[in-house]
Amino acid sequence: MITLTQVAKRYTSDVAIGPVDLTIPAGGLTALVGPNGAGKSTLLTMIGRLLGIDSGSIEIAGYDIAGTNSKDLAKIVSILRQENHFVTRLTVRQLVGFGRFPHSQGRLTPHDEEVVSRSIDFLGLRELEGRYLDELSGGQRQRAYVAMVLAQDTDYLLLDEPLNNLDMQHSVQMMQHLRRAATELGRTIVIVLHDINFAGHYADRICAVKNGTVRHFGSPDEIMRDDILTDIFDTPVEVVEGPRGRIAVYY
Amino acid sequence: MSLPPTGTPAVERPPRAAAGPSRTRVPKARLFTWPLLIGLAVTTGLVVLSLFVGVYDIFGAQDGAEMFTITRVPRTIALVLAGAAMAMSGLVMQQLTQNRFVEPTTTGTTEWAGLGLLLITVLVPGAPLLVKMCAAVVAAFAGTMIFFLFLRRVTLRSSIIVPVVGMMLGAVVGAVSSYIALSTNMLQSMGVWFLGSFTSVLRGQYEPLWAVAIIVVAVFVAADRFTVAGLGQDIATNVGLNYNRIVLLGTGLIAGATGIVTVVVGNLPFLGLIVPNIVSLFRGDDLRSNLPWVCLTGIATVTVCDIIGRVVVMPFEVPVALILAIFGSVVFISLLLRQRRHA
Numbered sequence: 001m002i003t004l005t006q007v008a009k010r011y012t013s014d015v016a017i018g019p020v021d022l023t024i025p026a027g028g029l030t031a032l033v034g035p036n037g038a039g040k041s042t043l044l045t046m047i048g049r050l051l052g053i054d055s056g057s058i059e060i061a062g063y064d065i066a067g068t069n070s071k072d073l074a075k076i077v078s079i080l081r082q083e084n085h086f087v088t089r090l091t092v093r094q095l096v097g098f099g100r101f102p103h104s105q106g107r108l109t110p111h112d113e114e115v116v117s118r119s120i121d122f123l124g125l126r127e128l129e130g131r132y133l134d135e136l137s138g139g140q141r142q143r144a145y146v147a148m149v150l151a152q153d154t155d156y157l158l159l160d161e162p163l164n165n166l167d168m169q170h171s172v173q174m175m176q177h178l179r180r181a182a183t184e185l186g187r188t189i190v191i192v193l194h195d196i197n198f199a200g201h202y203a204d205r206i207c208a209v210k211n212g213t214v215r216h217f218g219s220p221d222e223i224m225r226d227d228i229l230t231d232i233f234d235t236p237v238e239v240v241e242g243p244r245g246r247i248a249v250y251y
Numbered sequence: 252m253s254l255p256p257t258g259t260p261a262v263e264r265p266p267r268a269a270a271g272p273s274r275t276r277v278p279k280a281r282l283f284t285w286p287l288l289i290g291l292a293v294t295t296g297l298v299v300l301s302l303f304v305g306v307y308d309i310f311g312a313q314d315g316a317e318m319f320t321i322t323r324v325p326r327t328i329a330l331v332l333a334g335a336a337m338a339m340s341g342l343v344m345q346q347l348t349q350n351r352f353v354e355p356t357t358t359g360t361t362e363w364a365g366l367g368l369l370l371i372t373v374l375v376p377g378a379p380l381l382v383k384m385c386a387a388v389v390a391a392f393a394g395t396m397i398f399f400l401f402l403r404r405v406t407l408r409s410s411i412i413v414p415v416v417g418m419m420l421g422a423v424v425g426a427v428s429s430y431i432a433l434s435t436n437m438l439q440s441m442g443v444w445f446l447g448s449f450t451s452v453l454r455g456q457y458e459p460l461w462a463v464a465i466i467v468v469a470v471f472v473a474a475d476r477f478t479v480a481g482l483g484q485d486i487a488t489n490v491g492l493n494y495n496r497i498v499l500l501g502t503g504l505i506a507g508a509t510g511i512v513t514v515v516v517g518n519l520p521f522l523g524l525i526v527p528n529i530v531s532l533f534r535g536d537d538l539r540s541n542l543p544w545v546c547l548t549g550i551a552t553v554t555v556c557d558i559i560g561r562v563v564v565m566p567f568e569v570p571v572a573l574i575l576a577i578f579g580s581v582v583f584i585s586l587l588l589r590q591r592r593h594a
Contacts, residue, residue, distance in 0.1 A: 050485050074491030081485045088349075088481050089535040098479055101490040106475030106539070132535055152490065 001026045002047060002156065002190070007056035009046065017042050017212040019056060026061070026155070028204035029182040029189045033196055035233055039212040040192045041082075041160050047190070048079030048158045060156055074102035077156040078149040082164055092136070092144045093129040096120055099151035119151035123177055139170035146174070150181060157181070159191045163198065171195075175202045196233075196248045200224045208232045224248065287543055294547045297554045301327045304558050321454045329452045329460055330554050333516050336463035336508040338549025339470050339542065341523020342530075344395075346481035346538065347501045348402060350413045351531075351586065354523030355391075355509040357414040359421030363394025364506075364513040365445050366428045373435050380514070384459055388510030394424065395502045411587060447517035447572035449557055460515045466508045467546065474539040477501060481536065518572055519553065521579020526552055528586055552578075 001023065008018035017039045024030050032040040045051040047058055049065045058065045060077050068076075078099070088095075096119055100112040108116070120129050123143045133141055142162060149157060159178070163171045179202050181187050193199045199206050199220070206223040208216040210232055216223055223229070224246040229237035237250045302323050341354035355361050367390025371383050378386075398417060432441040470477070479487045480497045487494040512519065526549045527541075534541055556574040563569055 048489070050488055069491075070488065070493065071491035074489065079485070079489050088478075089531050090478070090537055091535060094535070094537045095482075098475075098482065098486075098490065101475070101479060101492070148486075149489070 001059075001061065002188070003059045004043075004047070005057050005059075007043075007046065007053050007058060009042065009051070009054045015212075017046075020212075020214055022207065022214050022217065024188070024190060024205070024207070026188050027182070027186065029179060029191065029202060030205040030207060031199035031203035032190065032192045032207050032209055033194075033199050033232070034209035034215075038209045040209045042212075043209060044079070044158050044160050044190065044192050045081065048077060049073060050079060050081070071102060074152065074154070076154055077158065078152040078154040079158040079160070080145055080149045080162065081160045089132050089134055091130055091132055092125055092147070093120065095133060095144055096125075096129075096147045096151050099148035100153075102152060115153060116151050119147045122150065122181070123147045124173075138165045139167070139174075142166060142170075142174065143177070146177070150185075150187075155186075155188055157187050157189045159189065161192045161194060163193065163195070171198065178202070196224075196229060196237075200246055200248065201244070220246070287547075290544065290547045290551075294551045294554075297551055297558070298327055298331060301330060301554050301558055304561055322452075325454045325457045326449050326452045326557075327554075329449055329457045329516060330557055331550050332460045332463050332467075333449075333512045333519060334522065334550040334553035335467050335546040336549075337512055337519050337522040338526035338545050338552070339467060339523075340505045340508045342527040342538070342541070342545050343470060343477050343501045344505055344523065345527055346477045346536070347498055348399070348413065349481060349483065350410050351528055352410060352414040352524065352583075353417060354521070354527075355505060356421070356518060356520045357524060358395065358398050358417035359424050360391050360395045360398075360505065360509045361445075361513055361518050362421040362424040362428065364388070364391040364510045365441070365518075366390050366394075366424055366431075367510070368444065368514055369428050369431055369437070369441060372437070373431060380456075380459055384462075384511055384514045387514050388507050391510045391513075392502060392506035394420075395506055399498060399502065445513070445517050446570045447519045447575070448560075448568070448570035449516060450568050450570070452516065457515055459511060463508050463511050466504050469504055471539075471542055473497075473500060473504075474542055478536065478538040481538075517570075520572055520576045521583060522549060522553060522575055524586075525579050525582040528582070 004020050004022040006019045006021060008016065008020070010016045020043065032044060034040050042051065046053050047060070047065070049070065060073075063073065063076060065073060093116065096116050097108055097112070099119070100108055100116060104112050120126055123146060125140070125143055125147055128136065128140060133144060136144065142165070146159070146162060162174055162178070166174060175198055178189055178191065182189050182204070200223070201220075203220060206216075206218065206220055207214060208223060208228070215232055216228055224239050226237060226239050229239065229248055233250070235250055237248050239246050239248050302319075305323065337355065344353050344355065344358065345351055364387040367386040367388070368383055370390070371378055371386035375382065398420060401416070402413065428441065429438065432438040476492060476497050479490060479492055480494060480501070484494045487497065526545055530541055530544045530548055534544060553571065553575070556578060557571045560569040560571050560574050
């Protein structure tokens, strides 16, 4: 369970996050949605302790992130931000291996190697494991980074817009992988998504963020409604019943 | 979307291998592979060659054996230590800045070390070598931190701008040094100091250079940390590392190596740039498995350049820095062009 209590961060007098009170239950896939600049990524980065908070507290699985050793937290929660522009010349396998750092401090044990292999296979990167990252396409590289945080073997997985720069096919594949990680591996995944229809289809819960606060939180059925989506995105949205569930139409 | 809704049982099952027993493992990477042993042999050959190249006839002359231990052996040890240390400094620096074009001479680190050396010589005339070295190391550390802090504050669009800024910073620091040297009548000796050359490396003078061996070992120990730092602050924090501490550690090691080498040998331009880039091209950026290669290539490069310097104008010598600068600038420019083609 991730619990945010009165979490706030102030940038300028009129740009601020929070105060946010939010409880994300353990298990399943939770999507953070909202317009640009709403504070979704900021919120996620704060939960992942990459960004400090000004007031309030954040607990993950009962551990207060401000008071817990970063080394120990690395075994509980992993976070992946949007893709790094600098591309290191590591092979996929070497990169994924660094996801084991919290467990082995760089000296991979046979067990680590096994976890790395499983993680690589899980994201369908087996053929590419010996390739250098700068030889991969954007989508493959993105998958390699996800494999890395998956190999970290944490119960909580935070991903900031993993569908960025991915085309339709790779976006769908990525969401399928994440869905499986939640369902089959029992991970708690929190993900920032831009496309409300991806959230509506794959997520178990949707958290709608606007102006730095949580505006709505609920199941896709509760959130995928004309009035709520129109309110969140400040643009007329019509929700229709599609062949595979509800679809938001906004164009 | 062409998928069943999440509520229905998943149609797509994971490949059996994912859940099943582990597949046959990639053989564990060994440190001593055949290519590395061959590299080791070649480098050893060069080092031995270096011992026997020179004007003085160590076999014919009466005091040949003595001259051998006074000049040739110290010179060769200095080549090995300085070559390895500077190449590794470049590598660590490139990881920490996530930029392939930085190394101690393209970031002003050597100029800062020079300024520290000059200041201590002016302020405390006759200071022992150890004090001079400390001054150079402290100045190199401060200067490198200034450069790193600048990089953090200013997001530079192009990776090529980073070394340009570094060289500009170095030029400013160098100009300050020149001014101080000019007004204290030390310009000429400063020129001799900074132009990297192994000519004056003699028994009784080079021994402080052994300190860089400790730095080399420290880099080996912390290699994985530097690789993780090279993946960026977010990823380093994510796996539980204190990024700022790694940067401080790395800067300390770089400053130590650069300061000591500058005081004992002088500038070795581009060595930290060409060696890691060539190694990365062939072997990628996994620091731990690359370090032996970077060490060997650094030693080999500086030894070859020194041997060339000793041979081309026999019986005189060309400082190794000149040879390195010619060789290094060619590699530097081709790297820049390659980058442009890829961009």
